[in-house]
Amino acid sequence: MTEATMKIVADLSRCVGAGQCVLTEPALFDQDPEDGTVVVLDEQPSGDLVRAAYDAVRVCPSQALSIEE
């Protein structure tokens, strides 16, 4: 996989708003101020952020995040 082809996909219907993704990498994720659901700030990260994206997928408690390659 090359970095340029990856894409972070968030399933808002699954997101439980725990913010684990934001804790992992605030440059990639934020939360809706009203209902806490995830807001993806950068769907196609590169460099160090690629790893952070995979970490976020791993810690998300509801499998709301996935990465399309």
Added chain:
Amino acid sequence: MLQFPLVRECPYAPPAEYTQIREDEPITTVRLPNGREAWVVTKHEHVRQVLNDPSFSADRLHPDFPNLAPAGQPIPRDDTARSMLMMDPPEHGPARKTVLGEFTVRRIAALRPRIQEIVDERIDVMLAGPRPADLVETLSLPVPSMVICELLGVPYADHAFFQANTAAMIKRETTVDDRQAAFERIRDYLEDLIVVKEADPPDDLLGRQIRKRRSEGAYERAPLVSLGFLLLVAGHETTANMISLGTLALLENPAQMHALRADPARTLGAVEEMLRYFTIVDTVVARLCTADTTVGGVPIRAGEGVLTLGQAANRDPDAFDAPDDFDIDRPARHHVAFGFGPHQCLGQNLARAELQIVFDTLLRRVPTLRLAAPVADLPFKSDAAIYGMYHMPVTW
């Protein structure tokens, strides 16, 4: 068949049987105090699967829901409103989302300066008082109590009342009548408080929820009382126990304590490791299977109860290298100490912020902190549903 609940013999280790179950037969049946059987799930992967699978219900008022109350003892209940803790989809998601905005990473970050002030005040009080001091009384309990009271808009002056009643509720030995009475006292208190706030909703969590729910045309008092109850009870006892146990872990691992003091950036990871290592809420996380399914190759049928043993999962060598070592530098964030799935702890980022600030500040301001009693003499809460310490004598 093993009889549950099991007791921690050592504050640093899960009950010995956990390891054995996980290695021999990771999903197995045990006997509950009421004589019924339930599954226990011990592997990290399987615990995460159960907690994120809609085939499992969180409805703890269901008669078949596995609970650890002694035989014949019902769990306290409130028929006026269900807490989101026991809701399933589609009821659960909207109830949680209504309040999630109060607990986003950003919102919690904005509370940090105030949490820091509270922690500094409490440490001032401790340092000005006699030695040895009881860390539980001077720091562990007051910090989360003050924070959650302020956030909710509950007068801190009433904290002794909540602490006494919460402690009664979670002690396993409390009789069913006393448990129910403690429960009702807190609920009645909150109800009175909310009635007052309804007249002119103030800018605190309960007031903001009243406004928000009214503007959505969905304001009812009972669900808000239930929410206040959940946040108040969940918000102080658990964090308090982690402050005491985390401090103990640092005092007992001086090299890591020094490393942390030298580099506060490591506190973030250290807190995750403490959460993993102690997993103070362990057997409380249970589910009722409502649709036949399979976990780790084992068929689980509708109507069967499951205890997801967080402490066994958090010591699973397939998820954590050398899981029985306390290591503040390990990657630990995938632990299940806050649960997993849709019910994963709503207040987790508040707890993280409080713990980080407490440990940072304590190590910096009280560098000579040490235990004033041998670890073997410390009163651990082996009789409570949430693990911790009743007292922790420290000096400096």
